[in-house]
Structure formats: structure tokens, C-alpha cells
Amino acid sequence: MIKLEGVTKIFPRQKVPAVKNLSMEVAEGEICVLVGPSGCGKTTTMKMINRLIEPTEGKIYVNGRDVAEVDPIKLRQNIGYVIQEIGLFPHMTIAENIATVPREKGWPEDKIQERVDVLLELVGLDPEVYRNRKPADLSGGQRQRVGVARALAADPPILLMDEPFGAVDPITRAHLQNEFLSLQKKMKKTIMFVTHDIDEAIKMGDKIAVMRAGELVQYDTPDRILSAPADDFVVALVGHNRALKRLNLVKAGDVARKDVPVAKGTCSLEEAKKLLQADNLPVIVIVDGLNRPRGVAYKEELLRRNGQAHLQEIMTPLESVADEDATLYDALSTMLNYGERYVVVMNHNKEFQGIITFGYLLELMKENGS
């Protein structure tokens, strides 16, 4: 848990405070994202937590202890710290980089090596391949992973992350974000995350703290930031398409309609018609014996046909699909890509999870909008 009480920072020979009377609390196991334009004091705020910068006024508590009373070296060793990729030590191997904090803490060598391998696996890098490489031999995305692994090395309860995914291309960044979120699901660290990218904030944050000129403008959940921005500044920050951005907050698997009928390919057309008429769906999903979607049959097509044929004869291969972890935003974008009014949601085992139709999506957003 991190708690700030009336924290003010005025840098020497400057009149305007970089951070002004800031009070906030990050609950245990939550990701709090500090977001705002450059110079808004977000990085300064973060660096005061591990005492890289000392506050002029106010108190900061980490896990209930006033940081001003803790030895800064001990404090920092128990707070993971990730900065942009330049923070890796270029003259050390990946293993040595990751081992930094355990070495400082004086762990035995065999325990350190074991831990390094565990962490490399955790961030998706093969220890055999990467252990003895230098940071310069790695791609930007891999370096960021090493940065995260290094911060987690001594298993600190708290992480500070300063634009940790800032220096990579958008595709790699999305990957890293997703991986980190699924890691966090298991780790449940208390995280302070700094970014200037509001989309990243919405995606990563349990809470978002919007800052401007050293002051906290709004501290709220991503959903509230998008649906009830505190003032014009926040409105401008989140952009005019905030309704669309809210789609990012909902997982397809969580809202997909699961109570819809599915049919086997061997099902007769008559039976399928009956199934469809019960629900107002544009398609019926055809699954195989293991409940895995194989294709769909369109309602119009189905109603046009008569006779004894089987469903599989009018089956169209499945295109418009989404993973259960995909956001509604991804789901909508898939629908638009394929020009369909539905998207089939599958779980990790490629089994049928549910379906989201365009009309259903509109209803959902209407409900949440109020």
C-alpha cells in the first residue's frame, strides 16, 4: 500500500512547485496509473516514493511506514523499479542485470541463479538462450521484459514503473501490456505506473490519477474517468472518442451472451430454424463434438432453404471471432473488419464461449452509460 499525504515538492531555485499538496492512496494489489502531460509532476511524484527525490513537505507511507524514516537503500531494495530500456546495465549480461538486487541483498549465488531462470521464464525469455547475452543483443521489447524481470528479482511487494513500455513500437507495446497484466493477475503487486499515454492508462490502471501542473485533477477508475471526467482538462486528455475507449474496459468473455443456441453440423435445417427463432440472432453457431466453433449459418440463408439438408451444407467458415480476453473494442473492430453483425467469443481452449452481436453491444453501452 502506498499513501501520500499533502506532498509538495519545490525544486531548489524554483518558485512554482513541481507537485502541489498531493494526497492519494494506492490500495494493495492495485495498479495506479499517474497520467498527464510532460512536466505535470507525475515522475516527480513517483520518485518521491523511493526517495530518489525528497519531498519538501508532506508524508509518504509505504506499507504503513513513513519512508522518511526508512534507510533509502533498504527502502529501494524492497521497491521494484522499472524505467525505460536505457536503464539496463550495458556492460552486464542479462543474468547479471536481473541479479542486481538479490546481489545487493546478499543472497547465496545458487539461489540467485535459480531466481534469474525463474524470472526469465516468467517474462517469456528462454533462460538457456538469453542468460548470457548483453542488452545490446536484444530487441527493444525483450529489453523491456528484462527490465520488468529485474524489478521483480527480489519479489518486492511494490513496483514503480516509469513509462516502462514507452520505447517500443505499438504492436510490441500492446503485447507487453497484455503479458504484464496477466502477470499482475497472479502477482497482485501494488503498482505505481507513470505514463503520458491515456490509452495505456485506461488499459493498465485499476485507478487513474490525472495530474496537471503538480495537482491531482481526478483520481478515479478508468470507467469513471471516461464516463464522468472531472473537468475540461480531463475531457481533452481522454479525447473526443471516449465512448469508444470505454469499450476497452470490458472483456468480451465477461459480457458475451452465453445462453444462445449452438448446433452440430449434422443438425437438420428444420431443427436449426426452431433454435434460431427462439432468439433474435443473425447467425447460428455450428460447433464440433468438443464444443469448438467450426462455422456459422446465416439466418437469411437458413430461412430461404427448405428440405432435408443438414446444417453443415450452408455453413460459412468462421471469421469473426474474438478471444475471451479481448476487449469489446477489439470485438467491435473485428466485426467491422469482416463486415459482420456478430462476433463469436472463444475461450483459451478454443471452445465456444458466447456471442456478441452489434445490437447487443449497443444495449450494453447504453446500460453502462448512465
Add this chain to the structure above:
Amino acid sequence: MFVTCGGAAAVYFVENPGSAMAARVLTYNHLAVLTAQHVGMVVISSLLAATTALPLGILISRPRLRLLGTILENIVNIGQTIPSIAVIALSFTVLGLGFNTALFALWLYSLLPILRNTYAGIMSVPPGVREAAVGMGMRPWRILFKVELPLAFPIIMAGIRTAVVVNVGTATLATFIGAGGFGHLIVTGIMVRRLQLLLSGCILSALLAMLCDHLLGMVEEKVKASI
């Protein structure tokens, strides 16, 4: 290779002195004495300079002493504008003739390249790297030895190599204050107009300079591989 060349040159000059006057100076014994003097001056003064300038360079690169660093660097910079012969002459007026005076002058003269490169090397460590080290809770002296010095090492080594090579050249001037070395051959050669003598002094000190640079280069590679 440099040693072989030097040996061959020495043998050639001793066997072909060109004149009776040069022959009296160019004996194996005398050359050995001059070599010992020259190498002695260079090695001792460079070692002293490195042991002084390295800690000093590290010291002025500490954040609290940055201001002092700028001032000190400027003083040493001004010092470097004084010609080497003047440094030797000036120290002679205070310390008198002899080997020790030459040592002092050479030491003073090689401080700057080492000091400046140590400072510049440590300053060249990317701020993000240093910040990460501090932010992870590394102790200051561990940051110095594990992060800053290894990263600054090539630049520091370049400074030491420059200092040593310049030192070999400057040491030829030490003969004026009676400290001997290859300068003795050069100065005698000029005075009695014997090209053979002059050349032997020049070639031997040039070869010594190259040898020193090469040896230091090897040391650098070794150390680099171990960090």
C-alpha cells in the same frame, strides 16, 4: 616486435657508430643505463600520475563536488598550456637537478589527460543507467565499482595511454636537468652534430612509446574481458 626492433636498432647503432665520438657514447652499457633511466622515469611518473589522477577524477565526479570538478579541471587545463620544457625548467628552479625533479615534472604533466578522461568517462555513463542503479537500492560505492567505472573504463584507459605516450616524449627533455634517458643521446647528437647519435635517441624513444601503448592496449583488452 617493438622490443626486437629496439634491440636491432640499438645493435645497429652500436656496431655502426659512424664516428669515433659517437662510438664513445654508443656503447651497450651506456644504452642500457639510458634505457633504464628513461623507462624508470616514464613508468614511475605514470604510475604516480594514475594513482593521483584516478581517485581525484572519481572524487570530482561525485554530485556534491561537481562545482569543484569544473574549477579543478580548468586549473589543470591552464596548467597543460605551459610547454613541457617550461614545466621541467620551472620544477628545476624549485627542486634542483636530478631524477626526482624529472619525475615530479613528468607526473605533473601527465595528471591532466588521466584526470580529465576519468571525469569525462564517469560523466558519460547514461543518466538512465545511473538512475536505475540508485533506484534499485545499490550502495554508492557498489554503483561506482560495478557500474560507473566499468562503463568509464575505455575512456579512462585512453587517458592513461595518452599520458604515457606523451610522457615518453617529454622524458627526453629530462636530460637538461641531468636525469638522463634517451634525451641524452638526442641532445649530445645535436651538440656534436652526429646524426647517428641523434637518430638513435629519437628512434629508441619512439619505439618505447609504441611499446608502452601496445602493452597498455593489451592490458585494456584483458580487463575489458574480465568485467
